[in-house]
Amino acid sequence: MSFTNFLETEILDHVFAGAAYTAPSTLYLGLFTAAPGEAGGGTELSGSGYVRKPIAFTTSGDTTSNNAAVEFPTATGSWGTVTHVGVFDASTSGNLMVYATLSASKAVASGDVFRVPSGDLDITLN
Numbered sequence: 001m002s003f004t005n006f007l008e009t010e011i012l013d014h015v016f017a018g019a020a021y022t023a024p025s026t027l028y029l030g031l032f033t034a035a036p037g038e039a040g041g042g043t044e045l046s047g048s049g050y051v052r053k054p055i056a057f058t059t060s061g062d063t064t065s066n067n068a069a070v071e072f073p074t075a076t077g078s079w080g081t082v083t084h085v086g087v088f089d090a091s092t093s094g095n096l097m098v099y100a101t102l103s104a105s106k107a108v109a110s111g112d113v114f115r116v117p118s119g120d121l122d123i124t125l126n
Helices: 005-017
Strands: 027-034 053-055 057-060 063-066 080-088 096-108 122-124
Touching: 005 096, 027 096
Parallel strands: none
Antiparallel strands: 027 053, 027 080, 057 063, 063 122, 080 096
């Protein structure tokens, strides 16, 4: 996963300039049908039962991974083809912090449930 400009600035300000940074109490996983980038953007899903879902991580060494499965609500209409994921600091609006391209895109039709197994999202610093 790649860090966004927002998170890069927060980390640099905190570590090297002594600026306070308070980590969000809850992180949220979002799904995209078009690629976000370092400045954010992309096309996040909306409607048809879609909502961002809380996600938690466990860190070991230089990698942090989701420590539980994440299951989105049943789609009440087509969500299109999910190509990217992102971690946000809020359930709506907020800041995109990291993003990644899925290893395999997934078309989500009405009645489908999109799941991310435990340990499938890795964020690495090296």
